[in-house]
Structure formats: C-alpha cells, structure tokens
Amino acid sequence: MSKIQHKYSLKKYNTFGIDVRAHSFVSISKEENLKLILAENKLPLFIISGGSNMLLTKDVEALVIHMNTKGIHAIDKDKNEVLVTAKAGENWHDFVQYCIQNNWGGLENLSLIPGCVGSAPIQNIGAYGVELKDCFVSCKAIHRNTLEEIHFDLNSCHFGYRDSIFKNDIKDQYIITEVTFRLTTKNHQLKTSYGAIENELADQKITSPDLADIANAVIAIRKSKLPDPTIIGNSGSFFKNPIVSKSLYETLIKKSPTLPHYPISDEAVKIPAGWLIDKAGLKGFSKGNAAVHDKQALVLVNKTGNATGKEILALAKFIQTKVETKYNIHLEMEVNVF
Ligand code: EPU
Numbered sequence: 571m572s573k574i575q576h577k578y579s580l581k582k583y584n585t586f587g588i589d590v591r592a593h594s595f596v597s598i599s600k601e602e603n604l605k606l607i608l609a610e611n612k613l614p615l616f617i618i619s620g621g622s623n624m625l626l627t628k629d630v631e632a633l634v635i636h637m638n639t640k641g642i643h644a645i646d647k648d649k650n651e652v653l654v655t656a657k658a659g660e661n662w663h664d665f666v667q668y669c670i671q672n673n674w675g676g677l678e679n680l681s682l683i684p685g686c687v688g689s690a691p692i693q694n695i696g697a698y699g700v701e702l703k704d705c706f707v708s709c710k711a712i713h714r715n716t717l718e719e720i721h722f723d724l725n726s727c728h729f730g731y732r733d734s735i736f737k738n739d740i741k742d743q744y745i746i747t748e749v750t751f752r753l754t755t756k757n758h759q760l761k762t763s764y765g766a767i768e769n770e771l772a773d774q775k776i777t778s779p780d781l782a783d784i785a786n787a788v789i790a791i792r793k794s795k796l797p798d799p800t801i802i803g804n805s806g807s808f809f810k811n812p813i814v815s816k817s818l819y820e821t822l823i824k825k826s827p828t829l830p831h832y833p834i835s836d837e838a839v840k841i842p843a844g845w846l847i848d849k850a851g852l853k854g855f856s857k858g859n860a861a862v863h864d865k866q867a868l869v870l871v872n873k874t875g876n877a878t879g880k881e882i883l884a885l886a887k888f889i890q891t892k893v894e895t896k897y898n899i900h901l902e903m904e905v906n907v908f
Contacts, residue, residue, distance in 0.1 A: 572596045572603045574633070583636060584621035585684050587803030587872050588879045592616070592634035599638045599659070601747055605717055607635065615714055616908075617745055619658060620685030623693060623805055625886075625907045627879030637688050639747065642668060650757060653707060655750040658688025662695075670781045675758030676705040676751065678785040679767075682792045684799050684806060688746040691722075692736040693904070694729045698788055699764040703729035705751040711744035720744070732810055732904055760784055766791045795865040803872030804863065808886060809843040809901040822897065843893075843901050844868035850892045860885040883907060 578595035581587055594613060598604045608615075616632040618624075638659040645653045652674055656665050662685050666677045679700035683690075691709050695702050708723045728735040736744065758781060762768055770787035771779055779787070797804050811832075814822075819839040823829050826849070832840040847853065847867035854864035859877035862885070863869040870882055890901050 572598055572600075572607065574607075578634070580618070580621070580626060580630065580634065583618050583634075584624055584626055585799035585803060586625055586805050586877070586879070586882065587799075587875060588626045588877070588882075590626045590629050590879065592630045592632065594633045595636065596633065597636040597638050599640070601639050601657075604635070604637075604639075604712065604745065604747070607633075608712070608714060608717055615742075619687075619689045620662065622683075622685035622799065623689065623905055625805060625879050625882055625905050627883055627907060630908065635745070637686065637745070637747075639688075641748075644672070644674075646755075647752070650755055652753050652755050653750055654753055655748050656687040657748050658686060658746055660687040662686055662690055666785065669753060670785050673781065674753035674755060675760070675781050676700075676753040678781045679761055679764075679788055681785040681788045682796075687749050691727060691729075691734055691746060691749060693732045694727075694734050696732065698767055698791070699761045701729070701731075703727070705753060707750040707752050709746050709749040711746045713744055714742070719747075795863075796869060797863055797865075797871055803875065803877070804869050805905045807843070807868045807904050808870045809847075809868060809889075810904045811840050811843050812846075812899050812901060813838050813840050814899055815839075818898065841899070842868070846893050846897055846899060846901070847889055850889075850896050852889055852892060857881070857885045857888065862889070879907075 574594050574596045576594050578592045579589055580592055581589040596607055611633050614632040616630050616634045618634055619637040639657040640659055641657040643655045647653050663682050665687055666681050669677050679698040683695050683697060690702050706724055708721050710721055712719055767787050770790055776783050813834055816837050816839060830842050830845055834840050844867045852862050853867040855862045856873055858881045859874040860882045861871050861873040863871050870885060893899055893901050
C-alpha cells in the first residue's frame with residue numbers, strides 16, 4: 571500500500587518549482603492501490619502527474635495523488651498500424667522516444683513536451699502542426715467517487731484547441747489511468763509543413779527525414795526558445811493563442827502588417843499571444859522573482875527559483891492588462907491556477 575505523507579512539499583512535483591505544501595500526499599505506482607486510496611479517502615482530491623500545466627498559488631488543502639504508474643503495451647493492429655497503450659505516469663517525452671525507437675509514427679512532433687501521458691488528453695497537447703487527438707484512440711479513467719472504470723473514445727473526449735471534456739463537463743470527476751494511441755508502423759505521414767521544422771531540416775541538410783529526424787528537429791527548435799523546466803521553472807505556454815473576430819484582425823493588420831495569424835473560419839482568426847506580449851514590450855520583462863522568458867514571450871518563468879505562485883500570477887495579470895489596453899484582446903490563461 572502506498573504511504574500517505576503529510577504537510578508534504580510539492581516543489582519537485584510542479585514544473586514551475588513553486589514551494590507549497592500538500593495537506594496529504596501519496597504517490598501511486600500500482601493502479602490497484604489507487605482504488606484502495608480513493609475508497610478510504612475523506613479529503614478533497616488533487617491529482618498531479620507531471621505538474622507541467624499548473625500554477626500553485628497556495629498550500630493544497632487536499633489529498634494530492636501523484637500518478638506514477640508505468641508501463642507501455644503494444645498490440646499490432648495490422649501491417650500498417652499498432653495500438654499502443656501507456657500508463658498515466660509514463661513521462662510524455664520518454665514515451666514519444668520509445669515510440670520512435672520502435673518505428674511507431676505519429677507523436678514525433680510532440681517531442682519534449684513536459685508532463686506525463688495521463689494528463690496529455692486533458693488539454694489535448696499540441697505542437698508543430700500535431701495535436702494529441704490526431705493519434706488518440708481512447709483513454710481509461712476511474713471515477714473519483716464511484717470508482718467505476720470507463721473508456722472514453724475519441725468522440726466522447728470533445729477535443730478542441732488545448733481543450734477536452736475533462737476540462738469542462740466532467741472536470742475533476744475522473745482520474746485518467748491509461749491512454750491508447752493508434753500509430754503507424756510504415757508509410758508514416760510525416761508533418762513537416764510547419765515552417766520552423768522545414769527550416770531546421772534544411773539547416774541539417776536532411777531531404778528525406780525519418781521519425782527520429784523530425785523528433786530531433788522539434789527538440790532543437792524547442793530547446794532554442796523554450797526554457798528547460800529542470801533548469802528554470804516554467805509551465806510552457808502560459809496563455810492560449812487568442813481567437814479574434816475578422817474585423818478586429820483587420821484593424822490590427824492595418825497597424826502591424828507583419829502580424830502572424832492563422833485563419834480559423836470566415837469570421838475568426840487566431841493570433842499568437844507570444845507576438846502580442848512581445849510587441850507590448852514585455853519580452854524579458856521581470857517583476858520580483860517572476861519573468862517573461864526572453865526567447866519566447868508566451869512563457870513565464872520562475873526566474874530565481876524562489877518565486878511564489880502569487881508573484882507569477884501577478885505578472886500574468888499585469889500582462890493581461892497591458893495586452894488588453896494596447897490591442898483590446900483578452901489573453902486567457904492556458905495554465906490551471908490553484
Ligand atoms: N512570436 C513573437 N514573439 C515571441 C513569441 C512568438 O513574435 O516572443 C511570434 C513568432 O515569431 C511566430 C508566432 O508568434 O510568428 C508563433 O510563435 P511560435 O511558433 O513560437 O508558437 P506559439 O503560437 O507561440 C504554440 C503553442 C506551443 C507550441 C508552438 C509550436 C499555444 C498556446 N502554444 O506557441 O505550445 O510548442 O505553438 O507549435 O498554442 C505549450 O502549449 O506549452 C506550448 C509550448
């Protein structure tokens with residue numbers, strides 16, 4: 571049985587490296603223990619796996635369950651595809667690397683995203699033209715109160731841009747215990763159209779890339795602009811890229827002809843939040859122990875390692891106000907604030 575600890579520091583369990591305490595804490599490495607813990611627990615619950623998409627602003631008055639279950643299991647579906655199931659506690663990047671070593675294609679563009687397999691569907695992680703949903707088959711989850719086990723298939727997850735049913739209709743009701751992906755074993759559909767990947771491959775003089783080449787290009791791009799959370803605390807993109815009306819976009823592009831943008835529909839356009847923050851003059855800006863990363867303005871960092879969650883939140887609110895004043899656009903936080 572897993573040991574429950576009290577007044578436990580969560581500094582090592584969130585990638586911002588914020589030092590708050592959990593009322594109680596337990597690390598689960600066997601799925602059967604999860605049910606035993608849930609059956610006996612009377613406290614509110616707080617689930618953590620990679621801790622890579624959260625900002626902790628105060629002590630967590632709950633039983634914190636750290637999902638640390640491991641295991642990867644593959645079933646050949648046919649000559650071209652494999653179904654791969656990974657347990658929630660598998661480190662995401664290690665899992666992607668394992669897939670590449672086995673020549674299973676689909677997740678290579680999602681290399682080096684911090685976090686674990688179990689939390690990846692919650693915000694439908696995405697990067698460089700690929701989202702988790704593109705390879706997702708199903709996930710298994712346990713209901714926190716009834717302990718009922720359910721499989722959610724692709725349709726029932728309601729995936730959207732950094733969004734899913736787990737953030738909306740059934741928020742905080744289930745714990746994801748494993749995720750199954752459909753990956754290719756041959757004729758891989760490589761996604762190289764994202765500009766930065768093409769440039770990186772060209773720089774490396776690679777003309778017919780394989781899975782590992784794509785992964786290595788993504789790793790090189792990410793390393794060049796995103797801070798390594800094991801060195802400087804951060805949570806990746808802090809805000810979502812806002813989707814604005816066509817008319818607001820047309821006003822903006824008149825003033826700033828180089829504005830990067832991605833059409834979403836006839837009426838809506840997505841604008842990079844990093845560009846807005848950068849052009850508001852805040853790239854590299856710091857306030858106390860918190861700062862805007864100097865190579866990618868969408869990322870907030872725990873600059874000294876001693877930032878409190880409140881300091882980072884204050885910086886985030888300052889950014890929201892500045893961008894709203896300058897561009898009349900509200901930046902929605904991507905990171906979950908507790
Ligand atoms: N830009 C600036 N200044 C900045 C940052 C960005 O001008 O400081 C401009 C860039 O020049 C580019 C545009 O904004 O023209 C977009 O920047 P980038 O390609 O770096 O991507 P992003 O939109 O800022 C999104 C994801 C990232 C993902 C990348 C690559 C969101 C919220 N973020 O960032 O995801 O890695 O695209 O696909 O959608 C994450 O979610 O944690 C994350 C890192």
